[in-house]
Amino acid sequence: MELTSPTEFAKQKVLAVQDYTLMTAQSVANLFRKPLYFADMVQQADLIGVGSLPIVVLAGFFTGAVLAVQSANTLQRFGSITLIGQLVSLSMVRELGPVLTGLMVAGRNASGMASELGSMVVTEQIDAMRALGTDPMKKLVAPRVISTVFMLFFLTILSDFVGLAGGLFVSKVLLNLDARQYWSNAWQALVFQDVFMGLVKPLLFGFIIATVGCYYGMTARGGTQGVGRATTQAVVAASVLIVVLDLFVTQFLMNVLSYK
Amino acid sequence: MPAPTLPLDSISPTSQESAANAIEFEDVHLQFEEKQVLRGISFRLAFGETKALFGVAGSGKSTILKLSLGLLKPDSGRILVLGNDVTQTREEDLFVLRAKIGMVFQESALFDSLTVRENVAYRLIEEHGFQDADIEHRVREALRFVELEQAIDKFPSELSGGMRRRVAIARAIITQPEVLLYDSPTGGLDPVTSNTIVGLITKQRDVYKTSSLLVTHRLQDAFTMATHEFDKQTNQMRALPRGQYCDVPMSFLVLRDGKVIFDGDVRQLAHTKDEYIKEYIS
Numbered sequence: 025m026e027l028t029s030p031t032e033f034a035k036q037k038v039l040a041v042q043d044y045t046l047m048t049a050q051s052v053a054n055l056f057r058k059p060l061y062f063a064d065m066v067q068q069a070d071l072i073g074v075g076s077l078p079i080v081v082l083a084g085f086f087t088g089a090v091l092a093v094q095s096a097n098t099l100q101r102f103g104s105i106t107l108i109g110q111l112v113s114l115s116m117v118r119e120l121g122p123v124l125t126g127l128m129v130a131g132r133n134a135s136g137m138a139s140e141l142g143s144m145v146v147t148e149q150i151d152a153m154r155a156l157g158t159d160p161m162k163k164l165v166a167p168r169v170i171s172t173v174f175m176l177f178f179l180t181i182l183s184d185f186v187g188l189a190g191g192l193f194v195s196k197v198l199l200n201l202d203a204r205q206y207w208s209n210a211w212q213a214l215v216f217q218d219v220f221m222g223l224v225k226p227l228l229f230g231f232i233i234a235t236v237g238c239y240y241g242m243t244a245r246g247g248t249q250g251v252g253r254a255t256t257q258a259v260v261a262a263s264v265l266i267v268v269l270d271l272f273v274t275q276f277l278m279n280v281l282s283y284k
Numbered sequence: 285m286p287a288p289t290l291p292l293d294s295i296s297p298t299s300q301e302s303a304a305n306a307i308e309f310e311d312v313h314l315q316f317e318e319k320q321v322l323r324g325i326s327f328r329l330a331f332g333e334t335k336a337l338f339g340v341a342g343s344g345k346s347t348i349l350k351l352s353l354g355l356l357k358p359d360s361g362r363i364l365v366l367g368n369d370v371t372q373t374r375e376e377d378l379f380v381l382r383a384k385i386g387m388v389f390q391e392s393a394l395f396d397s398l399t400v401r402e403n404v405a406y407r408l409i410e411e412h413g414f415q416d417a418d419i420e421h422r423v424r425e426a427l428r429f430v431e432l433e434q435a436i437d438k439f440p441s442e443l444s445g446g447m448r449r450r451v452a453i454a455r456a457i458i459t460q461p462e463v464l465l466y467d468s469p470t471g472g473l474d475p476v477t478s479n480t481i482v483g484l485i486t487k488q489r490d491v492y493k494t495s496s497l498l499v500t501h502r503l504q505d506a507f508t509m510a511t512h513e514f515d516k517q518t519n520q521m522r523a524l525p526r527g528q529y530c531d532v533p534m535s536f537l538v539l540r541d542g543k544v545i546f547d548g549d550v551r552q553l554a555h556t557k558d559e560y561i562k563e564y565i566s
Contacts, residue, residue, distance in 0.1 A: 059412075151355050152393035156407050156455075157379045 073175030084183035088190030109209030112191035126229035134237035138258035141241025142251035176230035306495035312361030336506035339539035386456030446477035490514035
């Protein structure tokens with residue numbers, strides 16, 4: 025294996041960030057340029073949104089349920105077991121719903137985008153598309169970005185809801201709590217800031233997932249092995265970026281929304 | 285060697301009035317990382333002419349085609365295509381120019397998630413303004429031209445290599461572009477299919493007067509094109525008498541180590557004194 029000098033390595037990373045930034049800026053600019061490939065957007069929305077539904081529902085439900093199981097033990101010690109609905113709803117809506125849905129969709133779709141576009145790059149289909157007068161950034165990248173942002177928003181809402189349902193299941197069946205009280209607590213605990221934070225995050229995460237997936241796909245080199253590498257890198261980079269961005273966005277929104 | 289007809293509505297070439305040559309390379313240099321691929325390439329492709337590009341693998345033949353389309357940018361030098369400097373043109377503006385150019389890629393580069401119909405119709409669908417019936421009519425004509433009408437509903441993965449190449453030709457010619465770029469269109473094909481494809485390229489040259497750059501490793505294909513012309517009446521290629529070889533608009537360009545070492549017609553090529561070229565064509 026050939027060793028790369030630290031300078032060369034740093035240059036490559038800076039260049040990659042530059043390319044990613046340019047591609048991201050271009051994908052945003054393409055939202056306002058014609059042609060808009062509406063049929064492709066709908067197709068991608070179906071693949072990304074409807075296709076991810078089972079894993080998002082399952083992950084959301086069991087996350088809410090396990091959250092209830094874990095917190096019940098602690099809350100019981102302080103005699104506050106009735107607050108379980110509040111705890112599950114705040115955790116799901118503000119944090120776990122957006123992040124877990126983002127990670128699930130990243131695992132499924134960032135890899136899909138990277139492998140699909142990567143295969144098109146190595147078989148010259150992207151060049152053929154450009155040769156035939158079509159801008160691949162508009163035809164392939166823009167619909168994926170729009171659809172992912174749009175669908176992740178609704179998938180997150182769904183995940184939050186089934187997470188609360190998971191918590192309800194545990195509260196009712198395992199802890200014998202009153203269902204009405206659980207819902208009442210869960211609902212009343214949420215304020216505008218919580219919901220706003222929980223709905224801003226999937227928009228950013230969706231953008232990260234699609235642009236990272238497309239970036240690794242469009243820059244894939246080296247045949248099938250290169251496509252495999254791009255796929256892995258896309259999932260890793262998208263997942264790490266989601267987790268890192270989550271911290272900064274949370275802190276930023278807490279300051280902006282004047283959380284107490 | 286019969287070839288089917290292509291009664292497409294020809295889009296009349298308009299660039300011939302404004303440009304001196306279909307393609308013009310002026311001192312083009314290109315380097316990929318450490319490797320200098322092109323070192324001062326200069327040549328001209330006249331309107332209506334077909335130029336065959338020869339050279340060993342890695343000599344930059346396919347790169348020249350990609351540069352002509354603006355898919356790659358050179359490090360220095362100028363490339364004029366239909367009078368437009370593609371080295372100075374933005375990618376967005378190049379899409380307009382590319383509508384006048386057709387390219388057949390080395391490995392066909394068909395969209396594997398689309399059927400043959402959708403692949404061939406791709407440009408018409410993307411351009412909009414075409415009725416479905418018109419698109420269907422033109423797709424079938426183009427496929428009839430390459431004798432593949434029966435494969436219209438198949439996917440590229442269901443076709444043989446030769447069939448894929450013919451679909452790629454149909455896709456390239458469906459709008460009757462002013463310039464055609466062929467990247468090894470007969471590479472890896474059997475002699476019968478190769479001859480069919482050579483017939484199609486010759487017909488494009490002689491009947492539709494399309495300017496073409498042809499990258500090939502098969503010398504016999506280029507020599508067949510230089511020594512034959514397409515007879516419209518019999519709809520097949522016809523061998524020319526020895527003295528008329530220079531009447532066909534066909535020339536040759538030989539590359540070596542990123543430089544042009546020969547640019548001329550078949551007679552000049554046959555009488556070259558260059559030992560490397562002699563060995564290459566022998």
